[in-house]
Amino acid sequence: xxxxxxxxxxxxxxxxxxxxxxxxxxxxxxxxxxxxxxxxxxxxxxxxxxxxxxxxxxxxxxxxxxxxxxxxxxxxxxxxxxxx
Numbered sequence: 001x002x003x004x005x006x007x008x009x010x011x012x013x014x015x016x017x018x019x020x021x022x023x024x025x026x027x028x029x030x031x032x033x034x035x036x037x038x039x040x041x042x043x044x045x046x047x048x049x050x051x052x053x054x055x056x057x058x059x060x061x062x063x064x065x066x067x068x069x070x071x072x073x074x075x076x077x078x079x080x081x082x083x084x
Contacts (some may be wrong), residue, residue, distance in 0.1 A: 010070035021059030034062040
């Protein structure tokens with residue numbers, strides 16, 4: 001049997017993410033710079049600026065965000081639950 005793993009503490013990070021016109025952040029667009037966040041959705045480097053300007057006209061934005069990164073434990077063992 002494997003030894004129990006100690007619970008990991010979360011870490012925090014800041015960066016940028018795209019926000020749609022409804023105010024919903026796109027988590028998968030989270031990146032270190034605004035340009036990198038935009039590039040997650042607008043992948044064609046030749047037309048990226050043009051497409052982004054159109055998206056902005058429709059209400060898209062890049063937002064400065066904080067992120068919490070953690071390892072989920074959906075079903076901890078009794079030993080892990082007792083250690084927490």
